[in-house]
Structure formats: C-alpha cells, structure tokens
Amino acid sequence: MKKTAIDRRQFIKITSLSSGGLAIGFMLPGLPALAIDANDCEFFQPNAYIKIDKQGKVIVYYSKQESGQGVDTALPMIVAEELDADFRDVKAEIAPYGSVPGAEHDTGGSQSVLGMYDSLRKAGAVAKAMLISAAAAVWKVNPASCAADTGEVVNTITMQRIKYGELVCDAARLPVPKEVTLKNPKDFKLIGKAEKRSGLKDMLTGKTKYGLDLKVPGMVYAVAERCPVLGGTLVSVDDSAAKRVPGVLKVVSYKGTGAPMQVRDGVAVIATTTWAAIKARKLLNITWDEGKKNNESTEQLFRTFAGKAKDAPKIEVYKKGDVSKYNGKNELVAEYAQPFLAHATMEPVNFIASVKDDGCELWGGLQLPDWAVNTVATVSGIKKEKIKVNLALMGGAFGRRLHFEFAIEAVKIAQQFDKPVMLVWERHDDTQFSPYRPANYHMLKASTDEKGNITSWQHHVLGTPIAFMTEGPDTKNIGEMDGADHGFCYAIPNIKTGYTPVDFNINRGWLRSVDICVNTFPVESFIDEIALKLKKDPLQFRLSLLENRADFKTGEGPGALTQSPARIAAVLKLAAEKIGWSSARKPNHYIGLATHSFIFAKSYAAHAIEIEMLEPKKFRIVKVVAAIDCGVVINPDGLLNQMEGGLAFGLTQALKGEITITNSRVNQDGYFSYELLRYDEMPPVEIHIIDSKEDPGGVGEVGLSTVAPALCNALAAAGSRPRNLPIRNEGYSWV
Amino acid sequence: MPVFKLNVNNKEYTVETESDMPLLWVLRDLLDLTGTKYGCGVASCGACTVIMDGNAVYACQRTVSTCVNKKIITIEGLSEDGSHPVQKAWQKAGVPQCGYCQPGQMMAAAALLGKNKKPSEELINETMSENLCRCGTYHRIKEAIHMAIEEINK
Numbered sequence: 001m002k003k004t005a006i007d008r009r010q011f012i013k014i015t016s017l018s019s020g021g022l023a024i025g026f027m028l029p030g031l032p033a034l035a036i037d038a039n040d041c042e043f044f045q046p047n048a049y050i051k052i053d054k055q056g057k058v059i060v061y062y063s064k065q066e067s068g069q070g071v072d073t074a075l076p077m078i079v080a081e082e083l084d085a086d087f088r089d090v091k092a093e094i095a096p097y098g099s100v101p102g103a104e105h106d107t108g109g110s111q112s113v114l115g116m117y118d119s120l121r122k123a124g125a126v127a128k129a130m131l132i133s134a135a136a137a138v139w140k141v142n143p144a145s146c147a148a149d150t151g152e153v154v155n156t157i158t159m160q161r162i163k164y165g166e167l168v169c170d171a172a173r174l175p176v177p178k179e180v181t182l183k184n185p186k187d188f189k190l191i192g193k194a195e196k197r198s199g200l201k202d203m204l205t206g207k208t209k210y211g212l213d214l215k216v217p218g219m220v221y222a223v224a225e226r227c228p229v230l231g232g233t234l235v236s237v238d239d240s241a242a243k244r245v246p247g248v249l250k251v252v253s254y255k256g257t258g259a260p261m262q263v264r265d266g267v268a269v270i271a272t273t274t275w276a277a278i279k280a281r282k283l284l285n286i287t288w289d290e291g292k293k294n295n296e297s298t299e300q301l302f303r304t305f306a307g308k309a310k311d312a313p314k315i316e317v318y319k320k321g322d323v324s325k326y327n328g329k330n331e332l333v334a335e336y337a338q339p340f341l342a343h344a345t346m347e348p349v350n351f352i353a354s355v356k357d358d359g360c361e362l363w364g365g366l367q368l369p370d371w372a373v374n375t376v377a378t379v380s381g382i383k384k385e386k387i388k389v390n391l392a393l394m395g396g397a398f399g400r401r402l403h404f405e406f407a408i409e410a411v412k413i414a415q416q417f418d419k420p421v422m423l424v425w426e427r428h429d430d431t432q433f434s435p436y437r438p439a440n441y442h443m444l445k446a447s448t449d450e451k452g453n454i455t456s457w458q459h460h461v462l463g464t465p466i467a468f469m470t471e472g473p474d475t476k477n478i479g480e481m482d483g484a485d486h487g488f489c490y491a492i493p494n495i496k497t498g499y500t501p502v503d504f505n506i507n508r509g510w511l512r513s514v515d516i517c518v519n520t521f522p523v524e525s526f527i528d529e530i531a532l533k534l535k536k537d538p539l540q541f542r543l544s545l546l547e548n549r550a551d552f553k554t555g556e557g558p559g560a561l562t563q564s565p566a567r568i569a570a571v572l573k574l575a576a577e578k579i580g581w582s583s584a585r586k587p588n589h590y591i592g593l594a595t596h597s598f599i600f601a602k603s604y605a606a607h608a609i610e611i612e613m614l615e616p617k618k619f620r621i622v623k624v625v626a627a628i629d630c631g632v633v634i635n636p637d638g639l640l641n642q643m644e645g646g647l648a649f650g651l652t653q654a655l656k657g658e659i660t661i662t663n664s665r666v667n668q669d670g671y672f673s674y675e676l677l678r679y680d681e682m683p684p685v686e687i688h689i690i691d692s693k694e695d696p697g698g699v700g701e702v703g704l705s706t707v708a709p710a711l712c713n714a715l716a717a718a719g720s721r722p723r724n725l726p727i728r729n730e731g732y733s734w735v
Numbered sequence: 736m737p738v739f740k741l742n743v744n745n746k747e748y749t750v751e752t753e754s755d756m757p758l759l760w761v762l763r764d765l766l767d768l769t770g771t772k773y774g775c776g777v778a779s780c781g782a783c784t785v786i787m788d789g790n791a792v793y794a795c796q797r798t799v800s801t802c803v804n805k806k807i808i809t810i811e812g813l814s815e816d817g818s819h820p821v822q823k824a825w826q827k828a829g830v831p832q833c834g835y836c837q838p839g840q841m842m843a844a845a846a847l848l849g850k851n852k853k854p855s856e857e858l859i860n861e862t863m864s865e866n867l868c869r870c871g872t873y874h875r876i877k878e879a880i881h882m883a884i885e886e887i888n889k
C-alpha cells in the first residue's frame with residue numbers, strides 16, 4: 001500500500017482494514033509464501049503466527065510492535081487460548097517484517113488487541129483443529145470425539161492423550177481448514193487471567209536487546225548535528241578539529257526532507273565508538289542558513305492563540321441545533337491552554353542502516369515500518385524490494401516511533417559509508433528535535449437556562465496542526481478534534497465546535513492519546529465549571545447528561561465510530577463510588593472527577609483524584625482511583641500496567657510537562673529541563689475494572705486523558721481552578 | 736591509545752581507549768555489555784546505574800581512567816542466573832513495561848540493599864527518585880523493593 005500522506009484516522013482505518021478481516025495464512029516467518037515441504041516436518045506452521053516444534057514448544061509471532069504495552073504477552077494469550085496450548089510452553093517472538101501484510105505491523109491508536117483479536121483467535125483455532133484431526137487419524141476415530149487440553153489432544157472416549165509435539169509431523173501434512181469454530185468466551189481459561197510479561201527474565205538480567213543494543217558485524221556509530229531551526233539549510237562545515245578525534249572515520253552531511261517526517265539538514269560524525277562520535281560532534285564548526293522562520297516563540301504563539309480565540313473558528317467541525325440564539329445569554333466563558341510536549345522515551349531513538357550496491361538492510365524499532373520503508377525507498381532511490389527490515393524491541397514509544405525521521409537520516413548517512421552505521425540520537429537531540437504533541441488553546445462558551453440546563457455549548461480549538469509533519473505548513477487536514485467533534489458525549493441541544501490552525505515552525509507528531517487528551521482536559525474542566533456555577537453536584541450533573549443518552553454513531557459509512565454515553569457514565573460512577581464521593585470530606589480534602597471514552601479503541605475510563613490542600617497553592621495527592629471499561633480483558637496484569645503508566649504520564653503532563661520555544665529553538669535539552677514524574681511523586685492508586693462481555697478494546701492510551709482534568713477539578717473544588725497546563729506555571733506546588 | 740585493566744562482573748578485561756571515555760560506552764561499545772543503558776549521558780535519568788565497589792554510580796559519569804582497580808558490577812553480573820533477591824522480586828512483581836530503565840532501577844535498589852538491609856522509606860524514596868521510568872512502573876518498583884527487603888531479612 002502506498003502512503004505518501006497519512007493522518008491518524010487514515011492510519012486507524014488502514015490498520016483496522018488490514019487486520020480485521022480474519023485473513024490468515026500469510027507468509028510463514030523465515031519462509032517464502034506457502035512453500036512448505038510436506039516431508040520436512042521439524043515444525044508445524046499452519047500460519048504466520050504459530051510454529052510448534054516436536055518438543056511441543058510453541059512460538060507465537062506477534063505482528064504488532066512491542067514498546068512496553070505488552071502486545072508480546074496479550075497477543076500470544078489470544079492465540080494460546082484458542083490453541084489450548086500450555087502457556088508455559090509458549091514463547092513470543094516479533095513477527096518478521098513481511099511475514100504478514102505490511103500494514104499489519106502498524107502499531108498505534110491502542111489498536112493492537114482489538115485489531116488482532118478475531119484473526120489471532122482464528123489462527124489458534126485452525127492450528128488446534130489440525131492437531132485434533134492428526135490425533136483422530138492416529139486413533140482412527142472421528143475428530144468430533146477428540147478435544148484439546150493444555151497442549152495435548154484427548155480422546156474423549158478412551159481418555160488417551162497425545163502431546164501436540166508428537167503430532168507436529170502429521171498435522172503439518174493436513175490441509176488448512178477454511179472454517180473453524182471459535183470458543184464461547186465463557187469457556188476461556190487463559191484470556192482474563194493475569195499473566196506476567198513474556199521474556200521477563202531476559203529483561204531482568206540485561207539480556208534483552210533493544211534497538212540501541214544491537215550489533216551488526218562491522219557496525220560503526222554516528223551522531224548528528226542538526227540545523228537548529230527547522231527548514232534551515234547547511235552553508236558550510238569545518239570538520240578539521242572533529243576529524244582529529246581518535247576513532248573518527250568520516251564526517252558527512254545530508255539534506256533535510258520536508259514532509260513527511262521533516263528531516264532537518266544535518267552533519268553526522270561517523271566513528272568507531274559512540275563516544276568518539278559524541279566528542280567529535282562538539283568540535284564541528286558549522287554555518288547554517290536558518291531561513292526566515294527563525295524568530296518564533298511559544299510566548300508569541302499563545303498570545304496569537306488568545307487573540308484568535310475570540311474570532312469565529314476558521315473551520316467549522318461539528319454543529320448541532322443553533323447556538324446563535326443563546327449567544328451572550330447567561331453565558332459562562334473559559335479559556336484553556338496546553339503546551340507542546342515531547343515523548344521522552346527512555347531509549348533515545350536510534351537506527352542501523354547498511355547500504356550495499358543497490359540495496360539496504362535496516363535494523364530498529366518502528367511503529368509504522370511499512371510507511372517507513374516506502375518513504376526510505378522514495379527518499380534514497382533504493383527500490384522497496386531491495387530493502388530488508390529487521391524490527392527491534394523498543395525502549396518506550398508512546399507514539400515517538402510512529403515517526404521515523406531517524407531511519408531516513410540513518411540511510412542518508414549510511415549511503416555515504418561502506419559499513420553498517422548505527423545512528424544514535426543523544427538525549428538532548430531527542431528533547432530538541434522531536435515531533436511534538438501540538439500546542440493547543442481552547443475557548444469554551446456555554447449558556448444555561450433558569451432551570452439549570454445547558455442550552456448551548458461552543459468549543460473553539462486552536463492549534464498548530466499535527467499534519468504539518470505529514471503534509472507541511474499548508475496542510476488543510478484537521479486531525480485534532482476527537483473528543484470534541486461528532487462524538488461529543490454530553491446531551492446538549494445546541495453545539496458548535498470549530499478549529500483554527502496556527503502556523504508555527506516546529507515539527508509536530510502523535511503523542512500517546514493524541515487529540516483525545518488534548519480535548520478531554522478542556523471539556524472535562526468546563527463541564528465541571530458549569531456544574532459548580534449552577535451549584536450542582538459535578539457527578540450528578542454529568543450523569544444527568546450521559547445516563548439517558550442512547551449509543552450513537554459519529555457519522556455515516558464504515559469509518560463511523562460508536563459513542564456510548566452510558567459506558568462513559570458507568571466508569572465515572574464507579575470511580576466516584578470507590579473514592580467515596582458521597583462521603584463527607586476530611587478537612588482540607590477535595591475530590592475531582594473526569595471521564596471520557598477513548599472512542600476509536602472502544603474503551604472508557606474515568607479518574608477520581610483526592611487531594612489535601614496544605615497551603616493556598618500547595619497540595620498533596622492523597623489517592624487516585626481509576627475505573628476502566630475495555631470490554632473483555634485479555635491480560636488483567638497488562639491492563640493494570642497500562643493504567644498505572646497512564647497515570648504517571650498524565651500526572652507528568654498535568655504537573656510539569658512543557659516544551660517551550662524561543663527563536664524557533666526548543667529551550668529544554670533533556671530530563672533536567674523536561675522533567676518526568678519521579679518515584680516519590682507517584683501517588684497511591686486503585687484501579688477498578690468493569691466486568692464486561694463486550695469485544696475487547698484497546699488500553700494503551702485510555703488511562704491518561706482524565707488525569708489532568710480530575711486533578712484540576714479537585715483544585716477547583718478547593719477554590720481556584722488552573723486552566724493552563726502544566727499547573728506548575730500557575731504557581732502550584734505539591735509534595 | 737592508553738590501555739586500561741578493568742574488573743567487570745568478576746572478570747578481568749583489557750581495553751584500549753582514550754582515557755576520557757565514560758564507563759558507559761566502554762561497557763556498551765567495547766565490551767558488548769549492553770544491559771547498562773544509555774538514557775541521557777548527563778546523570779539525569781539513572782538508566783546507566785552500575786555498582787562500583789558497592790556504591791551505585793552512573794556509568795555515564797565515570798571516565799574509564801577512574802575505573803581501574805575497582806570492582807564493577809553490571810546487571811549482567813548482579814547474579815549468575817537472575818537469582819539476586821532484587822531480580823527475583825522484580826520478576827515476582829512483574830515490574831517492567833518497556834523494561835529499558837529496569838537494569839538501572841535494579842542496580843540502584845541492589846546497591847541500596849547491599850549497604851542497608853532495612854532502609855527507611857525516606858531513604859528508599861530518596862534513592863529511587865534518581866531513576867526515571869517513563870512507562871510509570873513506580874508502584875511495582877516499590878512493591879518489588881519491599882519484597883526484596885523481606886527476602887534478605889528472612
């Protein structure tokens with residue numbers, strides 16, 4: 001599939017189309033398509049996901065990319081459930097690039113489990129059916145009188161048993177059945193049972209290899225100096241001092257790309273060790289032409305936002321009823337702002353490229369490998385068929401590795417050197433040159449009547465469009481309205497939402513929870529503000545606008561999503577109940593609530609946060625309660641991990657996360673200035689899961705968006721509401 | 736280039752390198768001990784924590800010339816087989832998400848417990864707050880440290 005431009009919706013669509021169709025039996029890992037030698041039966045490999053050896057060891061190949069979200073455990077659990085494997089015999093391995101259709105490797109949008117659930121169940125059931133048929137043939141009985149149980153086939157009449165490993169050869173010769181029966185979910189033994197992460201022991205002994213740990217024979221290292229201003233160009237470089245550093249092999253320069261990925265002009269030092277390259281880089285004497293957009297600042301950007309917020313939105317996004325007749329009538333108005341943010345993965349991005357003759361081989365972590373390969377082919381002139389990709393485990397992603405400018409850079413550098421080159425981004429590179437979560441600003445207006453009902457709701461979102469990364473500064477693509485557009489959950493008769501793009505010369509990208517996070521903060525803050533203004537209970541007020549509203553579609557056609565206000569209400573109620581919302585508060589204790597749906601991953605989550613005020617602007621988080629409804633839970637342990645992680649991510653954003661820009665340069669340069677939540681700042685948390693039989697939803701991003709508004713709503717209950725994140729900028733401190 | 740003799744995980748290594756190369760890159764690039772992670776290079780994240788003569792140190796902050804005649808332990812040498820009480824506790828609590836920072840977290844915890852079998856909560860907080868985890872595994876780290884403390888005081 002050729003993708004020259006992509007936005008998130010497109011990406012989700014592509015992902016779900018590619019992986020939702022129950023099509024299995026692609027190329028087998030390491031083998032050309034369908035070239036199975038019936039006499040060579042060391043393994044039983046009925047499809048791209050399963051390989052069983054004669055000892056009964058099962059390898060499950062997971063086609064989604066692992067970056068800490070636990071697909072290496074949840075996806076094998078789905079296969080093993082239908083296969084009736086002994087999960088202790090199951091080993092998870094990355095599905096080699098190309099062993100499934102390219103887009104199936106795409107990993108993002110919390111789509112992995114919900115996108116793969118049906119096809120992996122079928123993959124497991126197919127293998128099981130073939131093993132049962134093989135055993136039935138051995139016993140000369142009808143397969144219907146056989147059953148599978150924990151890695152063995154059982155003859156239900158004689159109660160004889162044969163291990164899967166002993167059936168490998170026979171099963172491999174059977175035709176792959178077209179139809180199989182899936183289990184009734186009530187018979188699940190593994191799905192829903194907490195399993196620890198796959199490969200845990202290797203992680204805990206330092207054996208696990210992330211992208212940065214890979215060594216390719218003959219490999220050398222590179223670090224790069226990039227133009228400090230996006231769009232600027234290299235004028236000249238004096239590399240004489242750099243070249244004198246022992247270990248330095250070559251200094252090369254490369255051109256930037258513009259969209260997609262916005263690679264900057266750069267100068268790379270290639271050396272025998274990372275350290276030599278780092279040292280020499282500091283000695284480069286480079287002259288850049290910064291171009292005309294070299295004096296922009298976030299300070300000015302937010303002033304521009306505030307000025308334009310008062311005008312009508314440039315682009316109307318969603319309209320229901322007629323808000324105009326309520327303008328100025330008993331109106332509440334509030335403005336909210338959120339900064340640029342960086343992903344700050346613990347493993348800085350890195351990539352290995354080896355260019356030889358007319359082909360190349362790549363190694364590294366990529367969330368969208370297919371798009372990366374297509375783009376590398378276009379940029380480098382190397383034919384796609386001549387590019388081999390080796391996918392690597394990622395030390396965190398959070399959307400960072402959906403972008404692949406580092407892969408393009410690595411290829412551009414390796415094209416100028418005759419050995420494999422590992423490009424390492426130093427920490428300050430990662431903080432200063434990332435695709436940032438767009439800065440955004442919100443003007444909200446609501447009118448209420450004398451009975452205390454909301455009669456109109458207006459939401460003007462202003463932002464630096466994310467599609468700058470994919471399409472450049474002239475993008476018309478609005479990809480940042482989820483949570484505020486047609487899926488807006490509260491039952492209000494008259495609604496108008498719109499978007500105003502503001503140009504700004506810094507790259508943008510997708511960060512965990514993307515626009516749902518961007519819009520949940522203002523929406524869940526403002527609904528709380530209205531409740532307080534009307535002197536209504538913020539819980540009951542929300543419930544009155546959610547509980548009686550039927551599920552609805554966000555639009556027409558196959559791309560339409562279903563919104564479920566009742567499920568949004570249910571998680572809110574659960575969180576409120578578990579934190580003791582209706583009980584009397586201790587002195588100086590306050591509780592804030594927020595709820596939402598992560599609509600395209602079919603999951604719903606709410607947070608309730610209790611704080612104690614110590615001084616007028618100093619607080620302590622006493623306790624956090626999260627409630628989640630993600631349908632059938634595959635691995636409860638993984639779900640808890642994602643919810644705990646979402647809390648830490650959300651608190652970082654609420655309290656201190658901020659990228660600021662002066663003279664078109666990022667001011668922060670690492671973890672000292674772009675701070676993350678620390679160990680002693682993690683508050684106590686309880687996580688409650690709604691028992692559901694709905695199809696599984698995604699959980700990677702659902703535990704994040706309601707953290708900041710719940711905290712700000714608690715602070716508002718205590719007397720003053722922060723409307724700008726991070727709240728540190730409003731003078732708040734915490735212990 | 737000068738030659739240095741290093742004792743890493745009770746093994747003697749000889750490396751030829753410039754004297755200002757940080758131990759981090761000696762371990763990773765020269766000795767292929769990649770369990771010690773690069774996170775920042777400037778002592779801000781703790782991902783490269785190793786144990787030197789019983790103390791937790793940032794490998795990115797120690798030049799190779801200052802590592803001679805020291806006993807250096809990395810995650811690969813914390814135990815033969817993952818059986819150090821800290822590793823066992825990390826396994827039992829299921830701490831890692833992406834896992835990248837965990838070698839540094841475990842080395843920090845192991846150094847702390849190596850010196851103090853019953854550290855106070857304040858000391859644990861102070862020590863572990865030096866190690867960042869972007870995935871947010873802090874609760875499980877806390878749980879694991881307490882399991883390890885229980886184990887070593889049995």
